Amino acid sequence: MKGIVNLSSSTYLKNIQDKIVLDVVRRQGAVTRADLAEITNIPLSTLTRIIDGLAENGLLQESGTTGSGRGRKQIVLELNYARYKAIGIEITRKITKVALLDIGANVYDYRVLETLSDPEVMIDHICQKIAEICVDQDIALEELLGVGIGAPGPLDRNTGTLLSPVRLTGWGEVEIVNKIKAALGVEVKLDFAATAAATGEKWYGVGKEYDNLVYINISGGIGCSVVSHNQMMRMSNYDANALGHMVIDLKGEKCECGNFGCLELLTCENAIVQSFLQLLSQDHPSLLRSALLDSNQVTFNEIASFADRGDIACVKTISEAATIFGTGLANFINIVNPQMVILGGNVIDQSNLYFNIAVHVAQNKILNKSGREIAFVKSKHSERTIPIGAGAMIFEHLFSEFSTLAY
Numbered sequence: 244m245k246g247i248v249n250l251s252s253s254t255y256l257k258n259i260q261d262k263i264v265l266d267v268v269r270r271q272g273a274v275t276r277a278d279l280a281e282i283t284n285i286p287l288s289t290l291t292r293i294i295d296g297l298a299e300n301g302l303l304q305e306s307g308t309t310g311s312g313r314g315r316k317q318i319v320l321e322l323n324y325a326r327y328k329a330i331g332i333e334i335t336r337k338i339t340k341v342a343l344l345d346i347g348a349n350v351y352d353y354r355v356l357e358t359l360s361d362p363e364v365m366i367d368h369i370c371q372k373i374a375e376i377c378v379d380q381d382i383a384l385e386e387l388l389g390v391g392i393g394a395p396g397p398l399d400r401n402t403g404t405l406l407s408p409v410r411l412t413g414w415g416e417v418e419i420v421n422k423i424k425a426a427l428g429v430e431v432k433l434d435f436a437a438t439a440a441a442t443g444e445k446w447y448g449v450g451k452e453y454d455n456l457v458y459i460n461i462s463g464g465i466g467c468s469v470v471s472h473n474q475m476m477r478m479s480n481y482d483a484n485a486l487g488h489m490v491i492d493l494k495g496e497k498c499e500c501g502n503f504g505c506l507e508l509l510t511c512e513n514a515i516v517q518s519f520l521q522l523l524s525q526d527h528p529s530l531l532r533s534a535l536l537d538s539n540q541v542t543f544n545e546i547a548s549f550a551d552r553g554d555i556a557c558v559k560t561i562s563e564a565a566t567i568f569g570t571g572l573a574n575f576i577n578i579v580n581p582q583m584v585i586l587g588g589n590v591i592d593q594s595n596l597y598f599n600i601a602v603h604v605a606q607n608k609i610l611n612k613s614g615r616e617i618a619f620v621k622s623k624h625s626e627r628t629i630p631i632g633a634g635a636m637i638f639e640h641l642f643s644e645f646s647t648l649a650y
């Protein structure tokens with residue numbers, strides 16, 4: 244193998260045929276030279292030269308031979324996954340997740356940092372952590388294809404700027420992309436956390452085979468992204484949380500958005516905790532009550548865990564929130580018409596009960612039930628879905644000329 248080649252530099256892979264070959268290999272997973280010649284229409288002699296060059300640079304590798312019969316065996320080629328590495332980051336109100344992964348979604352390193360209220364200090368921490376990961380994993384910074392970031396909105400992905408994100412106290416307007424680029428000298432991409440997740444699910448997750456899908460994250464709030472006919476749908480208001488502010492109860496409480504009775508207000512972690520505390524205040528029996536030192540410290544995860552053990556108050560609280568969420572989901576499905584609905588986020592990761600009830604309610608309330616076939620699934624990588632998806636935004640960019648997921 245030659246020395247390290249910086250894949251993200253514009254001087255390498257300048258030959259469009261190199262990129263075509265790599266793109267076919269990554270889509271097919273494993274191919275023979277004959278398959279490649281047929282799919283690409285590149286003459287075999289030229290193809291051999293291209294493959295040799297890519298193999299010499301460690302971008303392609305042989306992965307065995309075809310068949311076990313008596314016919315002539317052919318060498319099978321695949322991407323050398325480990326040569327395509329990126330960093331994927333998820334920024335949330337409390338924690339920031341940093342993952343080093345490859346184009347096959349294999350995670351080599353995964354670290355969790357506390358999210359600080361000073362964005363400048365936090366960006367320094369993130370850059371230090373990336374540098375540490377590179378040292379520990381024995382790779383040079385230049386080998387990274389880039390850094391993808393999934394964050395709460397509002398944000399401007401074109402300028403790479405966070406615009407006072409709703410759940411990030413102390414963070415105003417932050418040019419996070421430029422700052423990380425300046426510090427590390429690598430490609431950096433920013434998008435909504437839900438969009439990062441949808442990209443990952445489409446690129447190498449549960450949504451790979453689907454042209455129309457929605458990804459919904461339910462945790463402290465609701466984030467949502469839609470892939471329609473293989474295009475990431477972009478809203479003109481640069482926001483990914485419109486679903487969370489679907490009004491579902493006209494007589495409901497006031498939301499931070501100014502409306503009343505928003506979906507997010509009734510179905511997320513905090514809503515479930517508040518409903519549970521209300522049940523306790525009405526003297527509902529609950530095993531969780533006696534397990535708590537201070538009922539004001541109860542968390543959604545504890546409620547989810549006690550619901551799994553059959554605690555009636557916990558089951559009731561989660562069931563009610565999931566029923567409302569399922570109703571909002573049915574409304575959304577009627578408008579967007581996806582083939583697949585992927586649910587993720589801490590609420591789904593922690594509670595099968597919530598997932599099952601939400602799906603059941605949505606299936607019963609969608610219009611034209613018999614005429615629709617919708618797959619309801621959980622996100623593939625649970626709590627790592629968003630950082631893995633943020634990394635996918637970088638791989639997507641590398642192959643953007645050919646990607647089915649248009650950017």
Ligand SMILES: [Zn+2]
Nearest residue numbers: 488498500505
């Ligand atoms: Zn609202």
